[in-house]
Amino acid sequence: MPPLDPALAHRIAQGTLDDPFAVLGPHDDGGAVRVTAFDPGAEAMFAVQDGLAHPLAPAGAPGVFSGPVPARAPYELRGTAAGRQWVYDDAYRFGPVLGEMDEYLIGEGTHERLWHALGAHVIDHEGARGAHFAVWAPNALRVAVVGDFNAWDGRRHLMRKRGATGVWEIFVPGVTDGAHYKYQIAGPDGAIQPLKADPVGFRSEHAPSNASVVADITGYGWHDGKWMTARAGRNARTAPISIYEVHLGSWRRRADEGNRPLSYKEAAVELVDYARDMGFTHLEFLPLSEYPFDGSWGYQPVGLYAPTIRHGPPHEFRDLVDAAHQAGLGVILDWVPGHFPADPHGLGRFDGTALYEHADPKEGFHQDWNTLIYNYGRREVANYLISNALYWLEEYHVDGLRVDAVASMLYRDYSRREGEWVPNVHGGRENYEAIAMLQRMNTQVYGKVPGILTAAEESTSFPGVSQPVDAGGLGFGYKWNMGWMNDTLAYMHRDPVYRRFHHQQMTFGLVYAFSENFILPISHDEVVHGKGSMLGKMPGGEWEKFANLRAYYGFMWGHPGKKLLFMGQEFAQGPEWNHNAQIDWDAAGREMHRGVQRLVRDLNTLYRAEPALHVNDCAPEGFQWIDANDADRSLYSWIRRGGPDDPPIVVICNFTPVERPDTVIGLPLGGTWEEVLNTDAAIYGGANRGNMGRIEASGDGVMGQPASARVMVPPLATVILKYKG
Template sequence: MSLIDRSEAEALVEGRHGDPFSILGLHRTAKGNRIVALVPDAQRLWAVGATEVELEQVLPGLFCGKWNEPLYRLRAQNAQATWDFEDPYRLSPVLGSIDEYLIGEGTHHRLWEALGAHVMTHEGHEGVHFAVWAPNAERVSVVGNFNSWDGRRHQMRRRGSTGVWEIFLPGLMPGDMYKYEILGAGGKLLPTKADPVGFGAEHPPATASVVRELGLHDWGDGLWMKERAKAQDVHAPVSIYEVHLGSWRRVWEEGGRPLSYYELSTQLIDYVADLGFTHVELLPITEHPFDGSWGYQPVGLFAPTIRHGRPEEFAAFVDAAHQRGLGVILDWVPGHFPTDDHGLRRFDGTPLYEHADPKEGFHRDWNTLIYNFGRREVANYLEANALFWLEQYHLDGLRVDAVASMLYRDYSRSEGEWVPNRYGGRENLEAIEFLKQVNTLAYGKSPGIMTVAEESTAFPGVTSPVHRGGLGFGYKWNMGWMNDTLRYFSRDPIHRRWHHNELTFASSYTYSENFILPISHDEVVHGKGSMIGKMPGTAAEKFANLRAFYAFQWAHPGKKLLFMGQEFAQWHEWDSGAALDWALLDAPLHAGMRNLVRDLNRIYRETPALHWGDCEPCGFSWIEADDAEHSLYIFERSAPGQRPVVIAANLTPVERTTRIGLPVAGSWREILNTESGHYGGANWGNLGEIIAEEIPWMRREFSAEVYLPPLAVVMFTPD
């Protein structure tokens, strides 16, 4: 004990020393240079360099001795084995002063390059550097399969006042499992924690993080990345196929497993490209412990779920999409996180990532915790995570989940159950500033991307630029249009005349934001049934109604989104534990529905009048909006210098021949008719053409007699 204080020695052995690097390793003292090493399963220990010195065991597992060389290795021995290893406590820190400064300031926009587990070579040694933020911890250790999950072995170094702890462990490699063992205030041992910035994880229900190496994929999407801004512009056709990777298709011959990222990069990407969608949107693939959350309760925000493969395999999936001309959007969840013990909850023994007050920090709807957006380190963590996915995996957009729950402090709370902001209001000012900052950083650092808000209220300026006082999103889901249109189409046609405004009301706000028209997973779960199941009438009428619904959606201003399975009218609602009912495509009506979606996408992409003005008021005008008696809707879509398209919807089961107003004379081609036999209809139409005469009608200079099939939408464009 002459070379080490007994109380410090005991603290080390008991795993409660707050500064192990001040004792362990090689240090110069008044009594000469000494080595102190903690190797709990060793009975004897030597320092080995040009010479070899056996160290004295001063407490079980703790060894100390004099050493006069600058370098050494350790050699341990017990009854079972002898082994040599590098002493991590003789190595210098990895993080630099700039990292410390930016982390402390909450402005480290590439936080994933500092924190997490990084495979590297440090001072000539290959290994893994670990760093984690736990400012209120008394001690942090990295534990794993490499040290018998023993928190005494690799106690970490605290980095000043930043709250960051780090250690470099030589000899570790990708695939090693690890967690953080943390002593909270008063020396309380917490449940072991997964890495908040971990790049990989074990297969659930196991919960450890896994060392993964980033940057292994050789990207081939340079052309897409250069041109993608044009493909995501408000004037471009944007048609999104929303998909849950775990239940799109399964391999039943192998126990019903989900497809791998590699398999999805061909099967899913080929399918989506064939249907003519421009984007695929993934329900959250950030690592999550519970399958039933569909990914909306993530624990590993920096890790693509291992359910489908490793990080480089996910990168290959994104690359494959880009090489087929498809953008990839990720559902991103910065609004809340689950209460799992291995996650962020009371990470260092205190409410670190969440609010302490449950009136601010607990979501009763989802039994989750709410991030403390007002804490700079927490906001920085989330901001960096957004950039991580955009930069590291070349993602083309983030659809931000549950924005409304972030914007309002009283979201789903009764009076007295929420805390007002500093002005006494209900707006969450800190969350608002956070969202503005995310959008500013995302668009500034990743040109050409899009951000999308799932926001269900009338909060102003969601898609207005931040410098004009808006939140800065590129697009917003039009939940009002979705609710009104679904409500209308679910009604028996005999009652539709009394609810005519449900399809026209959207015109009063359609250009208040840059909207996406979503038929998402939320509309086909929890007892809501499938899209075909919502439609009224006989089986044939249900299909006719749904064909008309989709054609109305694609014709209406706004970008498009459709959830998987609805393109072929799956009968049962979505089941995340199963797969889509692909056998239905053997039936003509279901195959016809998919044919319609394919043609809608093709016409939408090829016809500027149908997409240029999705977010511009000059691209839409009503020709007939008031014929409630016949449930008839006629409108025009247009684009500068392009042929207009006139859309006529007859939403009763009665066929009609009527005159409609048209903007120009001459021959008009019937470019789409939902009653076509190719889509499962009866082939009733206009033989491909109508003739506009100089007969003023419906406030237009020209008009034509047209046949409108029952429960159908017909589109015309002039020759």
């Protein structure tokens, strides 16, 4: 058998082989079988077959060995140096793992479960246990997987390119759960890029380290079958949906353990029990896909397929979801397909080219956030994102996705001046490619995963956000009502003496309340960056601040639309939210704060119990004004209705500090009305002014209603009445 070509030997030693499987491993050579191996730490190398060691000769470059073996059959490599020896399987003796269908679907951009093909998977392959690595890098000259299993040496495991799809793969025997790895990529010009984390990696190192970690995410034993069977009803437009939005890193911390945040397993007990006790129906988490910078709160993710290791490994995130479901709580994740950070280990110029992002910064760079924008028009990129949405819903039983910053995706000129953006093919500002990606995402997840929901954080008047795709909409289940939030908080911030001049800020939301399926969000964005806390937004002294906030929450829960509060708002936290510290649990123990907390619990209980308050949250037949025009007294009153057999609810709000002891209100029915909630009740921190639990409506019609009653409406308070008959 002739010796190995010295030029090839030097390319092996330098790690510059473009097709390593054509040289390394077993190959037929003149009627014999040659094994060529590279191990830079070996002084001698043997191929061991059937217990017999066959020496491989040095091949003219350090660490390169080559020689004959008796047959094309499984073998192990045995290296020796300085009296030591080690034995391992040769990665280059194994065939490919991905099939032709995987290649075809990846190339076409239609691989619905991309994470089954790409990433790192612990598998049994051709008689050996190890990890299969696969990554998309179509413009790369070479790709190697490096890690703690090969001394981070890019020469050791150069990967096999799979045709024109741009996917590279290798099976590395002996690598199992917990191994750290990255990809070393030579760009099209041969330049080595910064080591890259796996775009489809399932786990990451703890920050500030950023390697991907091999994680076997199969085999979890779920206990949430009852929830999964019933959840379609829990997420429906007719269901009560009251969401507790949580930044898991700062909900609660362990001060005696270095101020660390809760683990997923701890949150599965403490957070789940608390949210259930407070009467919320869903937990919504700020992004939990892996991110490098704590100060981004997760909104600049690098590892879209990896639950952040800050709180534990992937199975422990499943423990949290499972516990929430067993407690009757849905789980919504904030999902960020709008942009990604330019950290060197991330997606930016992944294979030496603008691969995931646009090359032109007018399309590919977010000026507001110094981040990169996905190229939604590239089919493989759209597939990467859509598959990721499905991944969280299928693998982690998540019940919904709230899509962040949708407006920034819909418009090419978002936050850009004239000349700083590229128009669409028709010269307009709409981003057709992003629109198509969102429509396809919603179509896919609703079609593949029964009972889930999606919600858009969308701050413009883009039409049809929550309308079906086949009707021309984006296909979301719900849309955050940012206009309602901005208008009503602006009103509440005013001194009550001036509110009469801005009365319409509280009524304008009803002009368009049923144009979309709305969620009323008082989110984390309203209590950061100098905006203060919800309590801090309210005018007046201490009593007025608390009374205003209680009245506002009553207004919000009585208003059509699903509900969302950010953590700490439920007990009127005083300071602005700080992601580096837990919310102010000390305040929750003080009387006035405890009263607001009890109010939110009771509002949730009432909202869930009364069909009139939730069945028609998204339907006009569930709402009717009694009086929307009493600006002089800053009074508002309306009717909420459920089904034909459900008792109606009447909501009355007084946003002045003036007691209205004898207010005449039109009512839809004569008879007894029960006062089911009064935000001025003493148990909430109020002065206990009210209607002794009920009122009697006479047949004297006013305000367009067939009946009427005199109602005590306390100052800065909301009163809710239920018809008893």
